[in-house]
Amino acid sequence: MDLMKKLSIIVPCFNEEDTIPIFFKTVDEVLHTISDINAEYWFIDDGSSDNTIEEIHKLNVENTEKVHFVSFSRNFGKEAALYAGLQSATGDYIVVMDVDLQDPPELLPKMYAYLKDGSYDCVGTRRTSREGEPIIRSFFANQFYKLINSISSTNIVNGARDYRMMTRQMVDAILSMTEYNRFSKGIFSWVGFKTKFIEYHNIERVAGNTSWSFWKLFKYSIDGIMDFSEIPLSIASWTGVLSFVSAILGLLFIVVRSIVIPGSSVSGWASLVCIILLIGGLELLCLGIIGKYIGKIYLQSKNRPIYIVREKK
The missing domain is CATH 1.10.287 (Helix Hairpins)
Incomplete structure (x- = not known):
């Protein structure tokens, strides 16, 4: 009989009070279909100004052993939240997910199956379409991937999401990179390890509004280019x-x-x-x-x- 494995779910949150309860309920239902894992949640409150931390507190009180959180003193950005989650996670496998459910939880059993048999060290996801996004944002996103892959030795898959499940070995390698300026998509690729990508179509947010404006995405892309290209x-x-x-x-x-x-x-x-x-x-x-x-x-x-x-x- 296989030993129970521990899965850590890292969930960065910034002003997501409406989505947190929906996210937890949806993901937990999916995880109950995987019989040989114990799950822990790490919600990272990135200095939210709404009632995000109160919603996380409620989940923590109701699920003391399962739900954990880190609350920042102010907004440090998603990259800092991802890093904090990776540092806090204690699982054999670690998955990064957005709380807005644009990362489909129904892929979790398939991702775990690939890692469980040892064929891969990481199972990532990529969107094959950007339906529902503004046309101008989709255009510049595609141009960004073309540009960075043409000038950088680190290949970044077009449409790749932060949503991915990784082994403990890969996460430890990521944590060894303590650089202040972080671009996780590039870091995930730079550390290597055998990775498989699962494709899916774009999914709309389940509730609330995104905090990523076009200008924020543009500055983020500039940082990514400079972090991984000379x-x-x-x-x-x-x-x-x-x-x-x-x-x-x-x-x-x-x-x-x-x-x-x-x-x-x-x-x-x-x-x-x-x-x-x-x-x-x-x-x-x-x-x-x-x-x-x-x-x-x-x-x-x-x-x-x-x-x-x-x-x-």
Whole structure:
């Protein structure tokens, strides 16, 4: 007879008071169909401003042995919540899920079956469609995956979700990466291990509204590119080289023209001003790229905690 295994479910929450009870009931019903696991829940309250922590408290009181939580002192972001959950989880297998039920719980038995027989170290999920999302968001999401996979040695599967089940060995490898600037999709891929992806169609939120605006997603994508690629630095360097070569060629043209056509005057002041502004803009762009990397180094060197706990049970 197989020994009982422990499954830890990590659930980052930010202003999700409406979805928490629905999530717990739905997932628990699915887990009851898996006979050889004991489950523990780790709800991570990421500094919510609504009644999220009160809803988590209720679940904790009603299910003391099963439901646990970590409450942050303020909002530190989803990446910090994921890291806190991975640190707190004690299971043989660990799964990360969104509380809005856009990650279908009915896939859990299938994910567990793949890990149980030892064929894989991780079972991830990816959306094959983005129906229900704004068209502009879907377009930029697809372009992001194309871009990052073309400039980074770490492959990130298009449509991959944070929703995945992992072995303890893989989670320990992820926790060994203590970097301050975290991009979990990249980290999951970078650590390696044998991974299988299960595909499904996009599912709408069960309740509430998403806290991810287009601007937040855009900034998150920029961080992901800079965390897993040095190409932007190379672009800055080559832009400088191109500007230098262009300037040399321009000077040579002026000198040669002055020799061939004595007394020729230099015209086109408007064009000259535009060129100066263009070069100045390129310089500022390159400085901005370099500054972004230096800023990440600066934050890492401070060695600040990734999150601060206000309450934990």
